[in-house]
Amino acid sequence: MPLALLALTLSAFAIGTTEFVIVGLIPTIATDLGIRLPSAGLLVSLYALSVAVGAPVLTALTARVPRKTLLAGLMVLFTLGNLLAWLAPGYGVLVAARVLTGLAHGVFFSIGSVIATTLVPRERAARAIATMFSGMTVAFVAGIPLGTFIGQHFGWRATFLVVAGFGVVALLGSLLFVPGNIAQAAPAPLRQQLEVLARPRLLLVYAMTATGYGGSLIAFTFLAPILQELAGFTPGQVSLMLVAYGVSVALGNVWGGRLADRLGPVPALQRIFLLLAVVLLVLGVTAHYRWAAALTVLAWGAVAFGNVPGLQLYVVRQARAVAPQAADVAAGFNIAAFNLGVAGGAWAGGLIVDHLGLGTTPWLAGLVTLGALALTTLSGRLDRRAGLPVHDGTGEVVATH
Secondary structure, rough: OHHHHHHHHHHHHHHHHHHHHHHHHHHHHHHHHHHOHHHHHHHHHHHHHHHHHHHHHHHHOOOOOOHHHHHHHHHHHHHHHHHHHHHHHHHHHHHOOOOHHHHHHHHHHHHHHHHHHHOOOOHHHHHHHHHHHHHHHHHHHHHHHHHHHHHHHHHHHHHHHHHHHHHHHHHHHHHHHHHOOOOHHHHHHHHHHHHHHHHHHHHHHHHHHHHHHHHHHHOOOHHHHHHHHHHOOHHHHHHHHHHHHHHHHHHHHHHHHHHHHOOOOHHHHHHHHHHHHHHHHHHHOOOHHHHHHHHHHHHHHHHHHHHHHHHHHHHHHHHHHHOHHHHHHHHHHHHHHHHHHHHHHHHHHHHHHHHHHHHHHHHHHHHHHHHHHHHHHHHHHHHHOOOEEEEOOOOOOOOOO
């Protein structure tokens, strides 16, 4: 693995930890700050919204900045945001800290995905993206459970101090390993960049991303309350469940990247979205039974984020076909779509908890994921109609007419 790709993975680990460690701390933060569960859930939504805004806008504004300089600056911003969360005296400052950190997140993943694909041969592009995103999965295995444990025993503010330390390590990795001469395309004029949003095929991929990622977040945002209040796990056992979930996510991320390389993005995504929808619907039944819930959560982790490499590879390929000069920005808009899905899923989950109850979140999450499957199937049919090369399900690329 190129050392530059390792540096990207280190940064993804730090960013993944700070994004989702809130999930394990929602009950703790709600109790400490005297707010309701849906209000604590907004810490997920508002972070994601700042990512959604920051990814395309700041990616465009920083198009001329050397990639190594930009990566280092983003990790400095990330670290400062987490230090502000550590010092936050109340809910308002904590929200501001989350927004600041989210701005760094959005730009990192938009440029990181494009850089990753340039570090390896074309046939390993999806695996390179999966490797970078494996930092997120390691965050699920180690960073998020550790942050949850620290928050439960030393207070949630201590968690953000530790995450700031992760940011410092990632900053050093960028400075040491990322070469200073990374090739970058000349930035497209702003008008041409904005034209990305006028490309129907890219908009369809963004809809797939937002729906497929957001559906799962309806339930995932409230995973800790589901495990505690419905399945009957203790807070300490929830930390262990998050470790097990993270291991399952790590395996699923690798599997998803290889599947996208072997079958092509659309067939891979169809399989992953179908499995994810089925698991979420099953969780609607098993959430009330302790060990059945545990097994279902493990199955959920195996498919929950396996769609990420395929979705990001698909948008990069579509962008290179219809807007090659704005590929970075197109990838940035896909990161925005991921996080619009996170924001929408967390917000919708809060409404569902308020009006329909905690136990209904897996059911509706599964139904939304079926919507992502339908959009993916439509996109595949449009590819065939347009005469784009497709995979036949065995790894072979076949011509269309």
